Amino acid sequence: MTSRRERERLGLYVHIPFCSAICNYCNFNRGLFDAEVKQRYVDALVQEIAAARRDGQPDAADTIFFGGGTPSLLSADDVQRVIDACAASFTLSADTEITLEANPETVTTELLRAFRRAGVNRLSFGVQSLRDDELKRLSRLHGADRARAAVAEARAAGFDNLSIDLMMWLPGQSPAQWLESVDGAIALAPDHLSLYMLEVYPNAPLRDEMARGHWSQAPDEDAEAMYLSAMERLEAAGLFQYEISNVARPGRESRHNLKYWLDGDWCGFGCGAHATRDGVRWKNVSATADYIDRVARGESLRTDERRLTPDERLGDALFTGLRLCSGLDLDEVNRRYGADVWGRYGDELEPFVEEGILIRDGSRLRLTRRGMLLANEVMAVFV
Numbered sequence: 001m002t003s004r005r006e007r008e009r010l011g012l013y014v015h016i017p018f019c020s021a022i023c024n025y026c027n028f029n030r031g032l033f034d035a036e037v038k039q040r041y042v043d044a045l046v047q048e049i050a051a052a053r054r055d056g057q058p059d060a061a062d063t064i065f066f067g068g069g070t071p072s073l074l075s076a077d078d079v080q081r082v083i084d085a086c087a088a089s090f091t092l093s094a095d096t097e098i099t100l101e102a103n104p105e106t107v108t109t110e111l112l113r114a115f116r117r118a119g120v121n122r123l124s125f126g127v128q129s130l131r132d133d134e135l136k137r138l139s140r141l142h143g144a145d146r147a148r149a150a151v152a153e154a155r156a157a158g159f160d161n162l163s164i165d166l167m168m169w170l171p172g173q174s175p176a177q178w179l180e181s182v183d184g185a186i187a188l189a190p191d192h193l194s195l196y197m198l199e200v201y202p203n204a205p206l207r208d209e210m211a212r213g214h215w216s217q218a219p220d221e222d223a224e225a226m227y228l229s230a231m232e233r234l235e236a237a238g239l240f241q242y243e244i245s246n247v248a249r250p251g252r253e254s255r256h257n258l259k260y261w262l263d264g265d266w267c268g269f270g271c272g273a274h275a276t277r278d279g280v281r282w283k284n285v286s287a288t289a290d291y292i293d294r295v296a297r298g299e300s301l302r303t304d305e306r307r308l309t310p311d312e313r314l315g316d317a318l319f320t321g322l323r324l325c326s327g328l329d330l331d332e333v334n335r336r337y338g339a340d341v342w343g344r345y346g347d348e349l350e351p352f353v354e355e356g357i358l359i360r361d362g363s364r365l366r367l368t369r370r371g372m373l374l375a376n377e378v379m380a381v382f383v
């Protein structure tokens with residue numbers, strides 16, 4: 001995992017804000033699918049990407065990530081148009097990682113083959129659970145069998161880089177039930193797996209449904225045990241943890257997400273997409289209609305655009321880098337930002353080292369696995 005490559009080439013994020021139904025826990029930037037709006041949105045995306053081309057030599061990029069929403073609601077032609085637009089505005093590496101997030105109920109072998117032909121070479125399935133009762137509780141449209149079938153279809157379509165998202169700490173979920181999903185996912189032999197803890201935000205419809213159904217989330221100690229036992233099982237199955245929430249077979253780490261964690265630069269396209277380039281950060285307007293209208297009128301899409309201060313850049317590099325199991329190379333961070341990290345934060349970090357939450361090994365600083373459960377407390381030091 002070299003940080004130089006991640007920093008020398010851009011990552012391109014493309015946001016697709018459409019879903020077939022809105023899940024009861026979701027607070028992403030998304031809305032219901034409408035074929036006509038989707039078409040105008042893809043036209044706008046292509047225009048926005050074309051306008052990103054810089055004069056002279058196009059910038060180098062080596063990842064494209066279709067995130068959402070539900071990007072698998074796009075047609076293969078839509079995906080092809082967006083990839084072609086990226087190739088026209090950026091110099092894409094021959095081995096560019098092109099990921100598409102997919103919901104199991106939206107795919108068929110034929111559609112997946114067409115995505116593959118369009119250039120997608122990595123799929124990330126939003127499986128969330130392999131228990132029907134849990135999926136129903138989350139108002140997901142697929143069942144466990146559909147999720148398993150989708151993975152088989154992806155392999156049949158030629159995808160050899162496949163990730164699965166699972167969600168833990170679900171309402172009413174016991175540790176044993178969680179491990180059923182983990183074992184079920186292992187049986188699907190994915191190349192990569194992301195584990196997220198469900199966060200029930202204040203206005204989520206799920207919150208009311210939990211109250212009505214008398215479902216609660218397991219106590220914190222159980223959540224910790226769920227996380228730790230899942231990591232152990234995944235590692236025993238050859239999926240190695242490389243980030244707080246992510247495991248992969250060697251060489252199958254998400255190159256795109258590594259750009260976020262290794263202090264790289266990325267461009268974001270589409271409504272609500274974020275970007276960070278050359279120390280400047282911005283976000284596109286969030287509403288789909290506003291985004292389409294602004295692109296049509298040739299107006300700026302950017303909101304909250306600002307140059308990060310040197311302290312913010314340093315804080316971000318420390319905050320994100322510590323998420324990786326390999327941790328931070330303090331010498332490198334010191335060189336990049338002209339800062340003495342240990343001199344500045346050492347007094348506050350030392351107690352975490354003494355408690356076995358952080359390990360300081362030469363110039364490297366990293367969280368222990370137990371420390372990953374307390375990452376927010378450690379990272380608060382840098383904010």
Ligand code: SF4
Pocket residue numbers: 018019021022023026027028030068069070103126
């Ligand atoms: S499919 Fe994903 S993005 Fe769409 S509503 Fe459900 S959780 Fe949100």
